[in-house]
Every structure is written in C-alpha cells, then in structure tokens.
Amino acid sequence: MLKQTLLASVLISSGLFNSAAMAGHGEKPHAHPWSNFALENTLKAMPAGDAIRGKEVHNQMMCSSCHGEHGESPSRNYASLNGQTVAYTTKMMLDYQDGRRWENFGQAEIMVKIAQALTPQQISDVAEFYAANPATVWGDANAKTEPVDMHIDKLVRKGDASRMITPCASCHGAHGEGIGITPAISGQVPEYFVRTMQAYQDQQRHNDVNKGMSQFTHDLTDAEVQALALYYATLVRTR
Ligand code: HEC
Ligand code: HEC
Known part of the structure; x- marks a missing residue:
C-alpha cells in the first residue's frame, strides 16, 4: 500500500x-x-x-x-x-x-x-x-464584534447528545487549532467551510479515516452550518 x-x-x-x-x-x-x-x-x-x-x-x-x-x-x-x-x-x-x-x-x-x-x-x-505561517482571523473586524451565538457555542463545546453530535472542540481544539490529522478550522474561509461541510453531509467528501465528519454533520441544519462557519472564521487562535 x-x-x-x-x-x-x-x-x-x-x-x-x-x-x-x-x-x-x-x-x-x-x-x-x-x-x-x-x-x-x-x-x-x-x-x-x-x-x-x-x-x-x-x-x-x-x-x-x-x-x-x-x-x-x-x-x-x-x-x-x-x-x-x-x-x-x-x-x-x-x-x-x-x-x-x-x-x-x-x-x-x-x-x-x-x-x-x-x-x-x-x-x-x-x-x-x-x-x-501564523493563523489569521478571516474577514473584517466587524464580524468579530458580533455577539457569540450561544446555541453554536454550546454545539462547539458540549455537542448535542440528542443528535449524537460530538463537541467539535473535543477534536479540533478549544480554539479550532487542530492537532495531527485533525485540521485547524479557525480562520477558515466561511464559504469553503460551508461547502466542505455540505460535502460531508452529501457523502461526497469521505476521505477521513473513520468517516466521523459525515456522522457529525448529518443532522446539522443549514443555519447551524452557516453559523459554525462564521464562528470559526472569526475565532481568535491563541497558539
Ligand atoms: C471525533 C473528532 C471530530 C469531531 C467531533 C469533529 N471533527 Fe471535524 N474533522 C475531524 C477530522 C479528523 C477531520 C479531517 C478529515 C479528513 O482527513 O479529511 C475533520 C474535518 C473537518 C472540516 C474540514 C476542514 C478542511 O479544512 O477541509 C471541518 C470544516 C470540520 N471538521 C468541522 C467540524 C465541526 C464544525 C464539528 C462539530 C459540529 C466537527 N468538525 C466535529 C474530526 C472531528
Ligand atoms: C487554481 C487554483 C488552485 C491552485 C493553483 C492550488 N489550489 Fe489548492 N485548492 C484549491 C481549491 C479550489 C481547493 C478546495 C477544493 C475543494 O473545495 O474541494 C483547494 C484545496 C487545497 C487543500 C485542502 C485544504 C483543506 O483545508 O482541506 C490543500 C492542502 C491545497 N489546496 C494545497 C495546495 C498546494 C500545495 C498547491 C500548490 C502545489 C495548491 N493547493 C494549488 C485551488 C487551488
């Protein structure tokens, strides 16, 4: 192989x-x-x-x-x-x-x-x-001043047991900094973030080892995916 x-x-x-x-x-x-x-x-x-x-x-x-x-x-x-x-x-x-x-x-x-x-x-x-090359925060400064969406914050840090969604932060890190084969996702371009999350949902992207991402994205709504993209795009990295 x-x-x-x-x-x-x-x-x-x-x-x-x-x-x-x-x-x-x-x-x-x-x-x-x-x-x-x-x-x-x-x-x-x-x-x-x-x-x-x-x-x-x-x-x-x-x-x-x-x-x-x-x-x-x-x-x-x-x-x-x-x-x-x-x-x-x-x-x-x-x-x-x-x-x-x-x-x-x-x-x-x-x-x-x-x-x-x-x-x-x-x-x-x-x-x-x-x-x-250091991570950067995506977009203009205005986006950063938007209040944190509490529902999204909870999804990221606690997940949602009723939909079997494991907290994003448990794998991607508290600041979306990633580790090893788990990618850094903070600072990512939101349009790309949304597109790749949809690709997991549609099973078009299935290159991860245990296909975990398609499970975690399966029950997310479009609005949640959009909000997650903005949350991570503007999350400041402390690495
Ligand atoms: C069990 C660990 C785990 C959990 C929980 C998890 N991810 Fe992932 N995620 C991964 C791994 C591993 C990859 C890389 C897969 C690959 O090799 O393509 C990934 C890939 C991604 C990507 C693609 C990044 C890129 O640059 O293309 C995004 C976006 C993402 N995850 C967002 C999330 C969000 C949002 C959540 C919470 C709803 C989440 N992930 C939950 C492990 C996890
Ligand atoms: C013509 C434009 C173009 C060029 C040139 C290009 N890329 Fe890309 N790259 C893309 C696009 C578009 C994507 C996202 C593909 C998708 O949505 O599936 C991407 C994705 C990637 C990814 C995956 C990102 C992620 O978060 O999962 C890596 C890594 C990458 N490119 C590295 C490179 C490297 C290294 C080179 C030069 C050797 C390169 N690219 C040249 C357009 C380009």
Whole structure:
C-alpha cells in the first residue's frame, strides 16, 4: 500500500504516468479508504519537510495564485492553508493524489491534478511552510464584534447528545487549532467551510479515516452550518 502510493507519486512526478493514463480521461482515480494503520505508516514514511524549501514550492507551483502569498486565501473560493497542521496538509495532498478526495465541485479536480505533480519531498516541504505561517482571523473586524451565538457555542463545546453530535472542540481544539490529522478550522474561509461541510453531509467528501465528519454533520441544519462557519472564521487562535 505504502510502496504503491510512493511509487505512484514518483512515477507521476517523473512524467512517466499522468492521471489520464492511470484512470482514463475524466474518470476518478480510485484508492482504498485509509485504515488508521496504513495512514500512520504512510505519514511516518514521508520525508522530513523544510519550510524554506516549502515556500519555493508554494511560489513555483503557483499555489500562491489561489491560496495567497502566505496561505491566507485572498478569495472566497479557496481554502486558507496558513496555520494548518503538517499532518493534515500532507494527508490532503496524498488524498488528492490518490483520488480519495474528489468532491463534485470541479474545483477539487484542479487540486487532484496539482497534487499529482508533486513529489513526496515537495508535499512535506509545502506542509511545513503552511504550518510555519501564523493563523489569521478571516474577514473584517466587524464580524468579530458580533455577539457569540450561544446555541453554536454550546454545539462547539458540549455537542448535542440528542443528535449524537460530538463537541467539535473535543477534536479540533478549544480554539479550532487542530492537532495531527485533525485540521485547524479557525480562520477558515466561511464559504469553503460551508461547502466542505455540505460535502460531508452529501457523502461526497469521505476521505477521513473513520468517516466521523459525515456522522457529525448529518443532522446539522443549514443555519447551524452557516453559523459554525462564521464562528470559526472569526475565532481568535491563541497558539
Ligand atoms: C487554481 C487554483 C488552485 C491552485 C493553483 C492550488 N489550489 Fe489548492 N485548492 C484549491 C481549491 C479550489 C481547493 C478546495 C477544493 C475543494 O473545495 O474541494 C483547494 C484545496 C487545497 C487543500 C485542502 C485544504 C483543506 O483545508 O482541506 C490543500 C492542502 C491545497 N489546496 C494545497 C495546495 C498546494 C500545495 C498547491 C500548490 C502545489 C495548491 N493547493 C494549488 C485551488 C487551488
Ligand atoms: C471525533 C473528532 C471530530 C469531531 C467531533 C469533529 N471533527 Fe471535524 N474533522 C475531524 C477530522 C479528523 C477531520 C479531517 C478529515 C479528513 O482527513 O479529511 C475533520 C474535518 C473537518 C472540516 C474540514 C476542514 C478542511 O479544512 O477541509 C471541518 C470544516 C470540520 N471538521 C468541522 C467540524 C465541526 C464544525 C464539528 C462539530 C459540529 C466537527 N468538525 C466535529 C474530526 C472531528
């Protein structure tokens, strides 16, 4: 499994293979869902990254054109990557490469192509670069002065046992700072946040190890998803 993944990426990056040759034009590449064991070993086998080299990758591979100079997205269409954990960024790039993550938005397809052009070393380097850039609060200062929505605050910190929703903060951290493969979500672009939560609800995004996120999002209302997006976008990180 691990060898296959690394070999595939080496072949892809050396130009011997491309996504069209592997999967047929327009077809999704397929990969088995992660087991905890396979993911842990794959992440352990990744080369050590370097943030300075990662900055070069970010600029040379044009990541900056969509994700911003420091990974803080200048646009509502793209995810912010600054302040993200190394393990999560690494996992996303591997998931795009292997087609584990491929939502039906057209946009994910761009990421699949881009990820397939990167070597394992470049992935590790760029992940270090984003982790080294401090998290930012999204949007204008006005949003921050809005009163905290008590219902959302409770959902985040206590969850909702009647709907089997585990508190978001128990995994994503009290300040949405993330840890390991659990992503940082504070400071995230709200439009992206909503889109990806809907993708979990629709089962279009199912690249997480035990598919927990689709369970936690299943019974959230649209209004709750919107409010959670704003709550996290404007949550100040104390890391
Ligand atoms: C043409 C625009 C574009 C470029 C260039 C681009 N990305 Fe993306 N990226 C996106 C979009 C759009 C998404 C969100 C996809 C989705 O909604 O499924 C994304 C998502 C991501 C994610 C997942 C974010 C998350 O929070 O899960 C990572 C990591 C990422 N990109 C890294 C990179 C890196 C590294 C590069 C350069 C090698 C790059 N991107 C280049 C548009 C781009
Ligand atoms: C049991 C732990 C757990 C709980 C509880 C949890 N999450 Fe997650 N969440 C994760 C993991 C792990 C991922 C990454 C999945 C992957 O690998 O793609 C994730 C992914 C996400 C993402 C996608 C981030 C990105 O950059 O694309 C968002 C948004 C999110 N969670 C929001 C929430 C919210 C809001 C709640 C509470 C309603 C919540 N999560 C509850 C573990 C959890």
